[in-house]
Amino acid sequence: MINLGKRIMVIGSPGSGKSTFSRVLAEKTGIPLIHLDKEFWNSGWVETSREQWIKKQEALLNADSWIIDGNYGGTLDMRLEKADTIICFKLSRVVCLYSYFKRVITNINKVRPDMPEGCPEKFDFEFMKYIWDFPKNSGQKNINKLKEIKNKQIIIFRRRSEANRYLKDVN
Template identity: 75%
Template sequence: MNNIGKRIMVIGSPGSGKSTFSRKLAGVVGLPLIHLDKEFWNNGWIETPKEDWVKKQKCLILGCEWIVDGNYGGTMDIRLEKADTVICFKLSRTVCLLSYFKRVITNINKVRPDMPEGCREKIDFEFMKYIWNFPKESGQANINKLEKSKDKQIIVFKNRRQAKQYIIEISNGKKEEVT
């Protein structure tokens, strides 16, 4: 397998395309895929308690190979310690918010494949606010953590075209890193 690594974190704003990219990447490189949203949320949008969530994540990354899709900044250090590659989607908040709207319209009252049963897609104004504020709040905190991780391969996509091109080039065995 190229130099992409065997323990890959995919992070970035909601609506940036992390889950779609992660599914495609897993299909190309053959690594098991873990969607953190599917692991965190319980039926009816009930959160996993913090202590249980920490334990669960430690178990999820015990394997030697994985792709983990999702932010969850409060527990990112758990994954970052074990990851060899971090793929960060750094798209504009407008693009992410528009993608969220499209996702809601397309999937309203349906359960997406990266979510657990009982978590139907819905319009969530607090979540929209989170997406809008992500670049300056959670997104910047993520970048600060990554800057301290000198031993990791960090790949940043500033638009979806870069992500698509990366998948194409990995599929063709040509790409090792996008700058």
Template identity: 70%
Template sequence: MNNIGKRIMVIGSPGSGKSTFSRKLSYITGIPLIHLDKEFWNSGWVETPRDEWVKKQKFLVEGDEWIIDGNYGGTIDIRLGKADTVICFELSRVACLLNYFKRVITNLNRVRPDMSEGCNEKFDFEFMKYIWNFPQKLGRRNNCIIEKNKDKQIIIFKNRRDVNRYTIKLLNEKNETNLK
């Protein structure tokens, strides 16, 4: 199926649709999904200590197949060293902020499936600033990573239409394979 790879990292701005896409990709391919937010955050939005976080990620990437959803720039090299495919979401700031607002309104005071128990969804002004500044700061870092790793399969989504087309293409390929 489309030679997407077996070790897939999904990166990009918060609110871009990484987690939703990753769930669909996992369903279509049967490859296990790991949400880094769920692994990093402890109940009450308590961060995992750095040394423990590094160990945890080294363990997570040892599997033969995985989809890992999330940025966590300080440990991105761990995932990148094992990934065969990098999917990068480069949607506009406005689209990401609108998606964030929709997500918060839909899940306010509830825990999303890609988060740890005790990490209820809330409006967070600092996080909104992070989303707004992402393309100029971390988005540039992601682009540099992609440029330096031409040996990996790189897939870049610039808008929701690209994401939907790709997902439909994968579904059609899966259906064709199942009919044979």
């Protein structure tokens, strides 16, 4: 039996499987799921202002329990402070890009469940570059922050099969 705590954050590269993993984890545990993309983006791919974004996250983080799926490095420390468990997907960039292509092909012009209305899936070269650069930029910053954390459960998945095995052990 796995003890996750009541506040779980899931981070890692786009295309790594964070949202799918988080959805299954929420179903198995009954812990409410928050997709940060759904909270951050507004219809038409309009960003939430930094001030509103911080206030929104403060409100979300005050809940007794949550699974929060997403990176948003500028506010990562807020979530790290409140989380009991941090789950990090550290998959290869090739796997993440392949998953992104598959996701776009499957969902083109549709709104995914982890996104707000008015933000349909689209092919985005800039986002592809972000995924490719993630391991050496944002991903490395995440790992460095995790190395500094004490007294919290940290789980790092390097393969989807590890995440799938983990989910099988969650009751």
